[in-house]
Amino acid sequence: MSDEIDGEDLNPILDAIDSAEEVPDPLDGLVEKSAEDPGAAFTPEVLERLVALKSEDRADFEALRAGLKKAGCRVTALDEAIAEESGDGGRGPTQADILIDLAGAAELFHSADGTALADILINEHRETWPVRTKGFRRWLARQFFEQTGGAPSSEALQSALNVIEAKAHFDGPERPVFIRVGGLDGRLYLDLGDEAWRAVEIDATGWRIIEKPPVRFRRAAGIQPLAVPITGGSVETLRAFLNVQSDQDFVLVVAWALAVLRNKGPYPALVLSGEQGSAKSTFSAILRALLDPNTAPLRALPREDRDLFIAASNGHVLAFDNVSGLPAWISDTLCRLATGGGFAVRQLYTDQDEVLFDAARPVILNGIEDIVTRPDLADRAVFLTLEPIPEDRRRPEAELWASFEAERGRILGVLLDAVVEGLRRLPDTRLPKLPRMADFALWASACETAIWPAGTFWAAYCGNREEAVEGVIDADPVAAAVRAVMLERTEWTGTASDLLGALGEAAGERIAKSKTWPDSPRALSGRLRRAATFLRKIGIEVSFEREGRARTRVIRITAASAESVPELGGAQPSVPSAPSAPRPKSNPDNSFGAPYPRTFANDADGCANGKADSVRGNPLKSNGRDDADGADANRAAHSEPEKPAATSWTARL
Secondary structure: OOOOHHHHHHHHHHHHHHHHOOOOOOOHHHHHHHHHHOOOOHHHHHHHHHHHHHHHHHHHHHHOOOOOOOOOOOOOHHHHHHHOOOOOOOOOOOOOHHHHHHHOOOOEEEEOOOOOEEEEEOOOOOOOOOOHHHHHHHHHHHHHHHHOOOOOOOOHHHHHHHHHHHHHHHHOOOOOOEEEEEEEEEEEEOOOOOOOOOOOEEEOEEEEEEEEOOOOEOOOOOOOOOOOOOOOOOOOHHHHHOOOOOOHHHHHHHHHHHHOOOOOOOEEEEEEOOOOOOHHHHHHHHHHHHHEEEEOOOOOOOOOOOHHHHOOOOOOOOEOOOOOOOOOOHHHHHHHHOOOEEEEEEEEEEOEEEEEEEEEEOEEEEEEOOOOHHHHHHEEEEEEEEEOOOOOOOOHHHHHHHHHHHHHHHHHHHHHHHHHHHHEEEEEEEEOOOOHHHHHHHHHHHOOOOOOOOHOOOOOHHHHHHHHHHHHHHHHHHHHHHHHHHHHHHHEOOHHHHHHHHHHHHHHHHOOOOOOOOOOOOHHHHHHHHHHHHHHHEEEEEEEEEOOOOOOOEEEEOOOOOHHHHHHOOOOOOOOOOOOOOOOOOOOOOOOOOOOOOOOOOOOEEHHHHEEOOOOOOOOOOOOOOOHHHHHHOOOOOOOOOOOOOOOHHHHH
């Protein structure tokens, strides 16, 4: 019997196959069925078809899986069932597993505070992102899409991030991470903020732009790129965009900018005051755009210190606009930001964990009034008073910013040249005496010789600090009353209650009944301790002692001699200043019209009793001055004869 089938015998079989109904796909209507009964188990036919779809078309599988999850199906149980059906030992790679494997392409590490970060390679350059930020999540989601053609679920992404964060913390090394300015092995690095993540490397030999900086920078939301620095600029170009009226003020602005370009504090707060129309906001925005551009350069004061430290952790320079007054708590927080300080709050959804913020940041404050009245912040600040701009010298804002953009790179370049000089000269820089912000003063003095003669900054800084002392004492009714009382005596001793009565008489009934006046002896003691530093600078010492067997607490106030304290009536010798340099009638750049530099002291010893002597020579000339200029600068000054001390004071001595 032959096994062959004749072709005619096949016709009935083929006709039967053609007439048979098409077998339905087990996945048709699966989402709708799962929505009706989310807890129902999947049939073997459905699981077999899901396994086949997963291997054949991953995008369709992920879309179906997302639909099942939306319908209420437990996708974790589904994944386990699919893995068991496919024979993967009971468990196949889930989305979370795939995400964790993809994160292996990043270099994981953590910072000193335990924050997990990752270095990822994008378009041939390295970027650094905290694991919990949107930047890393987007990169990881894109990696998943490129491999699978689908999108990871939020549940899988969250689970993967938990594991990635743990790997960065326990398996990765600890590395410092910076915002805008960093330091390593005696070099400074300035993040340009561009798409290629380039940086400027600065050392004692010069500065250069590098493609792959050895330090890690973190970029928060809002950060914008710096101008690419260019050599051959002049610091005087910056003056055309700032409403500064004196050489001293301009020197202090440049010194503050040089401090911003350093990777560590202390950073003095730059306080701008002036009436409406004095370009305070523009002044602040220009400096922010030059040193740390941001999409929101000027902000309002935060309502709590937590918000202030969050802002500090996401930007290098903080600029607060139109400040009407500083509450006590924010004044204290700004002090911590100037010299470096920390802040801790409870982490959300936990009972014991804390979120720590630790930062030192340059701060700009501007307002119409004298907003800094507390001595501790005033001792950490540089004060500038801006004059109103006449209408015939005003410029359209678009024109001003266009001119600034054209010069921004050259201005930054000349500041970087000064930073190079500072790195070279800082180890050998000395000052006649060290102020509260000693590191800032040393750094500015080390940098200044790249721009001006040695001693220019010190003379300007001493004069500014002297004005700050007078302003704070005038703003503090207690300190002003102490000064008034000590104008009539050399020593006062008594209890806090006695002193409260004596100061009340000196201040007057109106001030003594105001809200700013201390309402108890204890409150007075606190105010005296806060004002003691600035009172000491005008020759008034405040000490707290205990006397007698009862150990009664007394306050002793002593005043120095009038001849040694100018604020108490002593005469000070002065030196006539040299003639000012000729100035043009107009500025070719159509600037704010600031005059050409005037002359003041250029020696580091010109600060006596916290006050700068008048100057010999022009400190803002370039360092390439001729020998005749040097001879003029070293010419001996002629002092005026001393005036006799006040009669009322000498009679009591």
